[in-house]
Amino acid sequence: MRRIGVLAALLLALGGCSSDQPTSAGKPSPTALRGAPAPLAAVHRQANDLLGGGPDAFRRRLHDLRGYPVVVNKWASWCGPCRGEFPYFQRQSVKLGKRIAFLGVDSQDNHGDARSFLRQFPVSYPSYEDGNLGIAAVFNGVQAFPTTAFYDRHGALAFVHQGAYASERKLAQDIARYAG
Helix, strand or coil: CHHHHHHHHHHHHHHCCCCCCCCCCCCCCCCCCCCCCHHHHHHHHCCCCEECCHHHHHHHHHHHCCCCCEEEEEECCCCHHHHHHHHHHHHHHHHHCCCCEEEEEEECCCHHHHHHHHHHCCCCCCEEEECCCHHHHHCCCCCCCCEEEEECCCCCEEEEEECCCCCHHHHHHHHHHHCC
């Protein structure tokens, strides 16, 4: 009977190590985004940074990016669905980063946990710290984790996707439709 209990515990532990865990796309190549226009290059120079400044700093950045579509991903290190879709943003931001801006918004998170998460899932763009959902409110993204907002070239909010993307293909389709 004891062996059955040990075997059951072992199987449960192994079940938690399934391949359902997201795999990071890895650190972007330093040359992948070389030659990006100046406003986008400024975003890439802050790759993987956690920025302060709240809603005002976020709005200023959106203003500075007028002329380019912007994809904003609200995430948190504790959010399982955020972790699941994060590799999609890693890859899409490198693939499209010379013509589309990507920004992150780390909401209701612990600074240390967020830094650790970004070491595991490095991105080619910065994230704004948003402890009280003030930035998320700018794009009507307070209801769900994660949330993705799409801004057009004129700085107008074009679409808000509540919840996680089930596939990178679906994210790419929404980028093409709302930010392409």
